[in-house]
Amino acid sequence: MEHWTEYTRFFIALFVILDPFAAVPIFLALTKTYSESERGRIANIAAVTVMIVLVVSALSGDTLLHTMGTSLASFRVGGGIVLLLMALAMLSGQTGAVRTTPEEEAEAEDRNAIAVVPLAVPLMAGPGSISTAIIQMQRSNMEYHGLLVIITIILVCLLLWLVLRLATIIGKALGQIGLNIINRLFGLLLAAISVEIMANGLRELFPVLAG
Helix, strand or coil: CCCHHHHHHHHHHHHHHHCHHHHHHHHHHHCCCCCHHHHHHHHHHHHHHHHHHHHHHHHHHHHHHHHHCCCHHHHHHHHHHHHHHHHHHHHCCCCCCCCCCHHHHHCCCCCCHHHHHHHHHHHHCCHHHHHHHHHHHCCCCCCCHHHHHHHHHHHHHHHHHHHHHCHHHHHHHHHHHHHHHHHHHHHHHHHHHHHHHHHHHHHHHCHHHHC
8 A cells, every 4th residue: 555645645636636616606607596405416416426437537547548558657748738737727717628618618507417517527527637536546556555546536525515515605705816816826736736747757758857
């Protein structure tokens, strides 16, 4: 089993990538005509959907990489680039087209469907979080590593669910300015995480870089 700090870093990284605080204003906008009980149901469905997508991605990542003929190192570089694009969008106060597009948001008309698209996928469980889950699962073959990765994903999704359930309170307390500040701070953290992921991938692809 890897050192416990490996999983705390993964927890922080995944939470920053999912960035539920960036989803709060979108969640409130899409559910502005909903009752509190309906908003609670949407939060439940969204959190469970994110959890299922990430767990399935983590478990099937090895098969996916072998099927595509892609090495983990190149996947790390590609995933790092996606995360960096997300980070730059967050730093500029935008959601970013990597997460969701206006067309996807416009199609979310069904009162339950919005919990899946665009809230869960691709706003939160998008390319960044999926690639991060796959990369983390492939980091070690140690006993219980896979189980701990899945437990970490579940814990992050529980925190995500809590933020969405408290979206109305958080939105009123922080306001748009407060949410933007948190989003930019998360963007800065995500930029650092993405650079580290890309650096690790490049060192594996080009051993000379490791010295």
